[in-house]
Amino acid sequence: MLSNALNTAIPNVGTTTFRPPYTPISMAAIAGAARDGVFQPLRKTPMSDWHNANGADNEPVGQWRRPFAYVRAGETVHDAVNREVTNARSNIGLLDASTLGKLIVKGPDAGKFLDMLYTNMMSNLAVGKCRYGLMCSENGFLMDDGVVARISEDTWLCHTTTGGADRIHAWMEDWLQCEWWDWKVYVANVTEQWAQVAVVGPKAKLLLDKLGGMDLTALPFMQWQAGKIGGFDARVFRISFSGELSYEIAVPAGQGRAFWEALIAAGEEFGVMPYGTEALHIMRAEKGFIMIGDETDGTVIPQDLNLHWALSKKKDDYLGKRAHARSFMDNPDRWRLVGLETLDGSVLPDGAYAIADGSNANGQRNTQGRVTSTYHSPTLGRGIAMGLVHRGPDRMGEVITFNTVDDAKTVAARIVDPVFYDKEGAKQNV
C-alpha cells in the first residue's frame, strides 16, 4: 500500500523503526501455555458449578462468568428473564453477588481517607450502618459506586462494582503510598473471602426467619449485622438494588455453595428462584438506579446523574472536587439523566441517539441525547429506558425522537422521571 501511495518500489519504502528485540518468534511461542482450556483464566464463584448445573446462560463480566439468566426447558432466555423479575417482585429471588468487590479499610486515618475517596461523607457513618457512596477520578468523572458499611470504630468495608474490585483496591493503594503516605490506613482486598447472596423479594424475611439464627426484625434498612443464619457464619446487609425488601448475606466462601443450596431448599415453599444479571439490571432500571458502565462511560459526572445529594458540601476536598468546579462541569448546559418512555411502548434501541435540528460542521445530524439503559419491563409490560438528554430534567413531558439502525425509522419517546416503579420506595420496607 505504501509503495503504491509513494509510487516507489517496495524495497525502497523501508521498514518501520524496530525496537529491540526484533528476532522473529512464532505465535505458539508467544502463546505458551495460553491455549485451549487455559487460553484465559475464567474466574468462578463458590456457586458457579451450581449455576452451570441449573440452566445458567452465562455472560462474561471481566474474567468472571455470571449467569445472565437460568433458562428452564421450553423457555427462551427472554422468557426466563421475565419470569425471574416477576418472581423476585412477587416471591423471592436469589442473586449470586459474590463477584462484587469487598475492601477492608482500617486505621486511625481510615475515615479521613474515605472522605477523600468518596464524594460523600464516610467518616461520620455510625458503626452498624451502611451508606451508598460515589467515587470520582481527579478529572471529576464517576468511576465507581457501592455501599460502605462501618464495621467498627476504625474499620470500614467498602463494596465496589464487580469490575472495580481490583481497580479500586489499586486506586486506594496508589493514594496511600504515593500521596498520603503518612496517613495510618491499611487496606485489604477480601473480595474472594466471602460468598455473597442477595435474598430479594417480599417473602425474603420469611425465608431467612425459617433458616433462623438472627432476629431480622431488629435490622432496619441500610444497616448490617453479624451472626448466624441457619448455622452459617453470616454478615447480613439490609440493602437493596432492586427496590424490594432485600438482604445481602455474606458467608465465608467455603460455606457459599452449601448456603446457596440451603436457601434454595428452604425457599421452595415461598417460590424461591435464582435470578441472573439481566433480571438484576431490569429491576435496578425500573427503580432508576444507575449502573457504572451503563449510565457512566468515563465522561459522566455525578451531577449529570442528578446525584448532587451525594456531593458533600461539608468537605473542603475530595478526589474530583476541583474538577467539578471547572466551567463546563459546573454548568446546567449538559446532557443529564432522565427516564424515557416510548409512545408506542416499544423498547428503545440500546445506545440510540436523540436527534436535534440541523447538522454539525462535518455534515452530521446534530444530537441532543442518548440511551444509556433500555429494557422490556415485565413489571410494567412496556419498554423503559434511561438516557442522558441535553438539559433533560428541565424538559419533563417533552417528546423527543431517537434514531434506529433503520435510517428511515425513528422512535418517539417522552422524557419522564427515571424512577418507573414504586416511586415512594415502599416495597423495600415490606
Next chain:
Amino acid sequence: MSDAISALQGRSTAGEVTIREAGLCGMITLRGDLSNAKLRAVCKKITGQVFPEKRKIALGEDRGVAWMSPDEVLVMLPYAEVTDALAQIDAALAGQHYLAENVSDARALIHVEGDFAREIMAKLTPADLHPDSFAAGDFRRSHLGQVAAAFWMVDADRFAVVCFRSVADYVHDLLVASAKAGPVGVF
C-alpha cells in the same frame, strides 16, 4: 458452623509430576509494622516459627509465616484455628495500627510434586527459579500464566502455590498443562 470446602476439594492430577490441591488451609493477612516486637511475638506464638526475613518463608509442619511486603505477612495455620489466632492478634496488638483479616476462604493452596517441579513452575512465571536463586525457604510473589500467585519450595521436588480461589481451576489446569508438556532440561 457449616462444614467449609476448599476451592477444588483436594483435586489431584497424578503424573510424573502430581498437581494436588491441599484442601483447607488457614491464612491470615497481617499488615503492620513488621519490626514491632509484639507483632513478631504473636506470629511466633501462633506458628512456632522465627519471623521471616525479606522474601523468605518460615515453615513448620502445618504452620508458617511468609513475608509478603514491607508491611505485610501471611500467617498460615490449620483452618479451624483461624478465629482463635485472630483473637490472639487483636489482643496482642490492641491500640496499635495494624490490620488482620481472615483470607483462608479467599485462597487455594496447590502442591506441585515430582522430579521436574522446578521447571513446571519456571515455564509459567517470570521469576528466576534457578537453583542458585531460589531454594527452600525462599518465597516469591509473581504471576503464573495470567494470574497472581505466591509460591515457595517445601523441599527439592515440591513447590507450594497460593492463588485466589476464583482462579484455582485455572491454576490447576495450567500446572497440569505445563507438567504434561514435560521437562525442558534447563535446570
Next chain:
Amino acid sequence: MLTLHCPYCGTDADETDLHAGGQAHLKRHGPGSSDDQFEDYMFMRENPKGVHFERWRHVYGCGKWFLAARCTATLEVFGTYPAQTTEPPQDICDKITAKRPGWTWGDFA
C-alpha cells in the same frame, strides 16, 4: 524485556510483574487551585527522548509503588527509589549526570 529493581522487596522484577503509572513527581492541585495549576497537574506531561522519571508498581509482587529514572531512547535504567519523595534522590541524579551530562527534566537537573 524491561527489568526494574523493586526498592521495597529487592526483587529484580520482570516487566510483566509491574504496572506502569505514568510520570513521577506530579504535584496534586485540589480545590482552590487556579485553572492553570489544575491543568498542569491533570494534563501536562513531560515527553522526553532521554532522561525520564516514571511511576511503577510491583503489582504482582510486593504491591508497592516505586519510582524509576530511565532513558526512553535506550531503555537504560539509571536507578529506582521509593515513591515517598517529592524529588529524585541525589545519588540517582549523580548517576544520571555521570552518563548524561547537562540533563534536565521538569524543574530537576
